[in-house]
Amino acid sequence: MSPFDASPLSPSGGAHVRSVVDEFHGDLLEVSMGPHHPSTHGVFRMIVTLDGERIVKLKPVLGYLHRNHEKIGESTSYLGSMPYTDRLDYLNAMTNNWAYALAVERLGGLAVPERAEYLRVILAELSRLQNHVCLAGFLLQDTGASGTPLMYAFREREKILELFESLSGSRMMCNFQRFGGCRTDASSEWLGQVSSLVNGFGAFLDEFEELITGNEILMARTQGVGVMKGPAAVSAGITGPMLRACGVGYDIRKVDAYGIYPRFTFRVPIGSHGDTYDRYMIRILEMRESIGILQQALRDIPAGPIMDPKAKLRGFRPKPGESYGRIEGPKGEIGFYLISDGSANPYRYRVRPPSFVNLTLLEDLCLGHTIADSVVILGSIDIVLGEVDR
């Protein structure tokens, strides 16, 4: 066993820092960051080997929130798994619901009415807004901007969550999509509230950017930190804003054209450096594009039914077969892979979580940086442990 082989559970049970000797670097220090550390966005652990203050090795340790979500999905009916998907990426229940509904609709060959498609787009883009604004707040908190930007972000996020609550009944655990449509219809007052929020969101973004984007300390902390190259990112399956920040213009809304996204005109922001600052900026720019999508969707939303008349709520038994459905979630590609054997429960239920795969390159991004930078880099990946550990 080489001195670098870190055991995920420290044998002493309490000692989290130990020194390891490496013949090339001399004395190294092994630090266990997390699982209970405010910078790790949950119960996530990094075993970091330090040479002075530089990171020479970093091993992520996951699974503290593991509850075998997939096994639960296989012992629950198709409908029963829907509320569990809320709890994957608990910031974005709406997009998780949509991805799961999409996979099941493909499995069962269900169509979705127009109005429900529009509602899905509106809710997914609202979800993207609140996720990105949250992330901007968390990332700035990680760089040391304690409180202020995060609280500004949360003020705005809360307005979106209140809209979710008045439509679906819950701020975060929405459980809103159904196979072949949506659960409840949105009233015109609700759509009016969304409209006024969307129209005011641009002003908030302007204020937020004025607050922090040009801040010299932020630039010094994030520019050139955690640089990721395009080919490496593609190979490592990085998706979402992380991927686009390093110059690969891959957005599933454009590529798969699922739902009714081809009807909207929007641009896909692309970064050029692939560093943490780009990852921050991509999110801000994506929010501005989301505002445009929302305005178009709110303008065009038709009246009509919100459920496919063929769809059944109970006793849904798709024919044997399999399907993979994926959408562009705020964190990247969220996909569901389902195998049906004709019974009421899926034979195989698999979640392809974006944050989990995006962690693949964490070590590569952090090597050579200081431990304080690793916190910023982890913050810019945007992980939610409910989804990483499942």
Place this chain on the structure above:
Amino acid sequence: MEPLEQICSRLLARFPGAEVSVLPNPGPAAQHSLLVGRASVREIAEFLRDDPLLRLDYCSNATGVDWPEKVIVDVTKVTTPDPAGGPPKVSEVKTERLQPGYLEVVYHLYSMELRHGPVVLRTRTVNRTDQASVPSLTPVWRSAEFQEREIFDLFGVVFEGHPDLRRILMWDGFKDHPMRRDYVEPEDYEWEPTPHGDLVEKAKRARPPVKGGEPVA
């Protein structure tokens, strides 16, 4: 993107000895998959990644599926001519055969460069016990690194050539693979009042009632 049959025939032309076939998906999704033998999966994966027409440079999803052994009943109709000259007798003969279990690894491949996909690539282990190994595709697509570790952890598929094959979600000392169909959960939880009879029974087995101690319903 070219149809899967064409990819399959191109692969067979390029790798003559390889076991490649198209596995149809009967459901409405119609995402058919490419079933590749263990021996050649690494070369075929590299070919799929580098071929200029396909350029499947992005492995989106890697997952395992457990197919335990099952008894398949084959019904064959046997016609026996009636010696008296009447109509021939038709009788059904049922033969049972044991289909061996295996673990399957499924990869969903897309091309970020050419923006197409998915191509579903599947490969299978020999059995679920001592020969549960397939070559790792992490050297081809790095995104399989954590996902293959997860499959190893939860299904027990051993990936040959994986750079860092350790458990990822369960802890190191954990035995067994919880995503297998025949996994039995250990009865090691605490007693809680629950409305469900079977849970109460289980809890009683896990912690038998003691006099003057724990109140057990």
Place this chain on the structure above:
Amino acid sequence: MLGTGLLQGLAVTAKNFAGSFHDPKRLTTVEYPEKKSVIPEAFRNFPFLVSENAEDPMGTLRCVACQICEKECPPQCIYIEKSKDKKPDASGKMQIYPAVFRIDSSVCMNCQICVEVCPFDAIKMDHVYEIATSERFETLLLDRHDLAKPNSYFHQIRPLEAAEVDGRLTAERKAAEEKAKAAALAKAALAAKPAAPAPAAPPKPPEQA
């Protein structure tokens, strides 16, 4: 110039600080225990059982113990035992009622699937949120006495939905009554035709309030 970004940001903070004294848009929080924010009608937190009558909640539960919600509940937190006897429901039909109806609220995840699958509008989501208890086991296992709440309460928390449900139920009951009447008439006519003595009309169950 180095530092302009910093100063710009500080100006925004100052503006917000000053605004927080007078601008209602920048005053977003509520002093919780003294003041409470308005809950939207759709808000859901823990299910309750609807009873028709506040005086006799156990006798007028809409639930007929069909056990659909028990089967569909994703975390399996509902436990129902059917009654051996039957009781008349609101429309006077003899129905089975739940002898035991328990919800383990420490397991319930407020997903509303029980409400959606219930064909009798008997279970609805509540608006309660101040439900902390100091005892973990017995008080979180709710039985039907804890769960039953009158229809008037349902009207109070969800006026729109309750009005819709009531309208639908009244129409259904009326239709069922007319159908029963028509069936009884037809039966009587059929029985009158042959010279046999007409059977007495079935005793009508007592009307419920």
